[in-house]
Amino acid sequence: MDQVIQWVIEGAPVGCVYALVAVGLVLTYKTSGVFNLAFSAQAFAAGAVFYEIVANQDQPLWFGFVIAVFVFGPLFGLLLDRALFRYMRTASWQVKLVTALGLLISLPEIVKFFFGQQPGLAPPSVAPLFGVDAFKVFDIGGYVVSADRMATVVVTLVAVVLLGLMFRYTAVGLQMRAVVESPRMVELAGVDSDRVSMVSWMLSSVFASLAGILLAPLYFELNGNLYTLLIVAAIAAAAVGRFSSIPLTLVGGLLMGIGERGLPDVIGVTSDFAQDLRPSFPFLLLFVLLVFWPKLRESRAVTDPLAGVDPPPPSMAHEYKDAALQRASKIMFAVFIGVFLLVMVTIVSPLWVTRITDALALAVVFLSITIFTGLGGQISLAQATFAGFGGFAMANFATDLDVPVLLAAVIGAVIAAACGALFVLLIDGLPAAIGRLRGRAVGRLSGLYLSLATLAFALMAERVIFRREEISNGEFGIDVKRPDFVTGDDFLHHDRKWFLVVFAIFAIVGFAVILIRKGTTGRYLAALRGSETAAASIGINATSLRITMFALSAGVAGLGGALIGISQGKVEPVATYPALFGVVWVVLVVTLGSRTVDGAVNAALGFIVFQWLLEALGFPPTIAVIGFGLGAITYARHPEGIVEFQTRKSILRTVRQGALATRAKELAAAGTLPEGFRPARYVVLPVLAGPLGYLLYVLGRSAIQGHWVTVHSGTLLLFIVPSLVFLLGWIVLSDHRFRRLGGVQRGPLLLAAGGGAGALMGLLFASRDWVPHAGLLECLLVGVPAGIAGVAFILLPVHVQMIARRRGWLTSPITWHDGRAPLGFVLIGTYLFFRTGVEPGVSDASPIDHGFPPAGWPVFFVVSLFVIVWIQWVTAVQSAANELAVGGESYEPPAERVATSVRAESPAGAPA
């Protein structure tokens, strides 16, 4: 009994913190339908604000407490609600989950970006707020408890009592209780549910902030990594309350804390078993609750009742291509692959070959997400874990049993697939069997709860399975050698040989995924995703299909994991397959496109190249995680993925331009082609000539001289300036033409203002000597055109929009949205121009007077991207001008016809 009391005294404070986060979680889940996995990140952010104010800035404790809890917390909640989640009220659970996951991974990195990477040691306690010394220790009947811990319990009790009073005695509290019970009923009663949602976000953020401040002293440090895992404990606590009952959630939190404290005493403080199990307790509990508590899986995720009749996602982008374009694409693709392979095995450096090989191995893992999410419609957060199963199995077979490593990789994939199948049997089969024994049907775990179960499983596997000596050789890991036939540099560098092997495997898996998507399994999965009941009614066996999907997806992840292990030469329990990587990977793939092989490749290349680019330009690598996380916000607008969306947009433009060219030909034949019609290439080629010519000049000179030549600003300007002058002239002429057609009449003024602003920026750069290698003239030569172009990127499309609207067109050929990307690149370019000049260590990235690449080529890479985006914009604007020229009141844009015909042919729906 004494021991139990001790567990309660020592475990209750941490349990209180779990409860605070869990209560916040339930509040927002029930009032807004968002399962905010980022609550722990919010708690960390508030903890960091408090730490900064009190520990680093030496401000009074009460001041820090008020700012962090009552100012930062509610404001942050308000921001999340107003800027993000209020627009997702009727969105699918996938959208809400992915957005929350994006915040979960990006918020801690944003906080660290501002407050530093090092964990904050000795975080301040709130005990002095009660007039008690933070280090005071109380002896209560022989049980010792510190002021820290006591303060945590007191604050939690006060917070919960206040919450109860608010619920009981205030109007908004009553409304919130009502929304928790039935949001639709409340709306029918005339209550503004948006307002209720907003209040609940602010309130729950206060709870998250409190938790963040109270937890740090209990953990002895403010550490983002620890906070990230706090959410799992909070989810387990919320699960006890079936994600709806706040009192039970509170009890769940306390039980979690006390259980965590008691567990080591039960299983032995330092036993091997304790070593594995201690840190996994919250994950294990959550997993057990989700899987074996039938009532929990019966409480459906909060969704709009009409979600079941949501239109299906748009058709695949390639379905929008006409026959000619499809032929051209196939030829181009074959040529591209041929050139790519040739370049990779001949002149690309071994380091870059390695980077691209790593990306391809990662792309294989990402294809497992394509299967699970793109085809199956579910979200698994355990793909890194299944990759780990494959990787460790491969390593053990290859090293212990001397199985050839590629065969071992296949065996690893099979074992991972078996683990996937076992997993689905565990979460579906076992509860169903238990249910049958008890005479009641148990539903399948799916949607949000399935994702949570995979997260719990992944975190548990990382700690309990992967760290076992027999699996991973403990923390040492296992060294893995590449196949014998790729070692040695006899006819080809060993990195190139390995690249070819990985490329071949990726191609096979990618092709298989396409076949699955187009084949029976893919169609069955699509049917199952739409309606399980309807699918069953046409004879689709959901159980076997689900096992197939889990096994396939896990097997592919396992194969990818094995390839990653072979590429790196070692598999380690924590570093090679971190469970949280699974979250980052899912966010990245679904953001870019989880339905296609392209999406997986783009995600993998983005993962590798973006990190390299940041490193090369001297940015902290964690910015990549921030970018990937915040990128998830776009998922709400483009659930098909950014890449797929952009591809479709590009194809539609190409089709539209084809139609335009045909019409122009007809008009020309009839002798009625308007004077203003200029094919886009007449504009694009002169604009492109400068940068491309300069590149060829440098390459040619370098080839002749046998080494990379130094880049001089004079030569660079000689090439670039004519193109720039042409572009500026074209901008001014286009503005003039659009004004005559009824566009924005203040165009010249706006362009001049842009040029003026650019000149001022140039002056600033020159006067501060921010770019040591460029004088006033160079700064002005960059600043003025950049300013004019920056305005023009938005202005010219707005012209077109205005003219199209005046003509009564339903759609405008382009909109101001098309100017955002080039404008963004102007801003990024300006920043890089600044950064390469001033940052120590990064200044070598400037190509000017530093020699051409290698040192300067990251900047060239960015500039090249800029040129590509720029050219796309020029083409779009010129094409729009041509449409305006040849179109008329009765003109129906070709894209409308294409879209109409596609809509008629495809059940998938209309393009955006």
Next chain:
Amino acid sequence: MRRIISLVAAATMLVTTAGVATVGAQGNDRPGVTKSEIRVGGLASPVSVLNVPYKDGFDGVQAYFDLINKQGGVFGRKLKLVAQLDDQGAPSGNIRAIRTLVEEKKVFAVMPMMSNSFAGGSYLAENNVPTFGINVDAGWCGTTAEQEAVEAAVKAGDLSAQCPRSTLFGEKGSFLCFTCPSIAPAFIAQSKGLTKGAIFTYTHPSSTRCAEGTEFSFEKYGIDLVFEDKSLEFGFTDVSSDIQAMKDAGAEFVATCMDFGGAFKISEGLRQAGIDDVVFYAPEGYRDETIDKFGDRLNNWVFGLSWWPWQEKQGMPKAVKQYLAAMKKRGISPSEQSQAGWMNAMLFVEGLKQAGKDFTQASLVEAINNLTDWNYNGMRPDIDWGQDGHGAGREACAAYVEAVDGKFVPRFGKPGQPFVCFPENPLPENLDSPWYKPLKPGEEDPAAALTP
């Protein structure tokens, strides 16, 4: 059209990139050396699972380079730290960053190399790239198997065993015998009159193997090991059970094989349980920042150092003064990591000077390995790079400081002689007869008699 143009542009970029690296990959024996510069690059883990400010290493290297460049550089060439990469403390990141330094940045040497993962060590050794950094990993010596082989040989009395990676230079030597007996914790406990010890480690191999050395010395020198936990993970959050068990066992002294943050959490756990008289031995964390921040919360903490304590003013070598002045000038709090960077740069410069005007990577390595009594101009006891540097040492010297009421106070040494030394191979039967370094004029070096 646009897609075609995009593809062409991307392909051109790719070819350019490829060509760039191919041209750069053409080998020579002094990459990164121009008429006016010697270019080196380093990597650290600002984002690490440990609370260790590895990135301070960059400041140490840069500060020493500034000093040397102010004096005209080395052979008329300025020293330039051209890259400061972050491997995020991950093996894959470590390998990638190291290959970037060598293959893309074309550095002459890698410096500083400060990370808890040194997976890229084999690549650097195979390519004979001189590498300097802070040694906390077996990778400085060789593969896990090679390190274990050297350790086994040393423990068996074969002091000629040497690590195979002779191009890597850790600031305190490139061989750390993790499982060999560690004198420092037992010596501190004995000096403080404590007899009941506890050991805490992470689950990481470097940490658990370090515990083996502590266990051995506890046993040998009569310290009763009353509690031990090797199951803590990086970032552990709950030590309540451990604290209770320690309390029950009456532990008086705690030796950790952890970073400062880990040890501090245990100390705070004890404080929360009302225990504030346990003495802590911390191998890491001696920096002004910690004492300034935590003050008397560090009372009873003793730090073991392999370098001159900054509070020992009497007889302080000029090199230590220069380092402290340089850090002050840069507005940086002195730390083990920045000092390690400084010492790395010192060794590098000394090696270049010894190698002569026509230095190459190979001649630099050879020159350093010929340094037999290198002590960083007094900053630490001698290292014989032909023996101790890559293998077992003759003597074990350490300086000690104790945190007392918000200040570090040198302990156990003598004024002007902060290093307390014992024979290392084999260990003495008891710890009653240390000698002190640096030696006073006329004193004979007891270690000379120990030379294998």
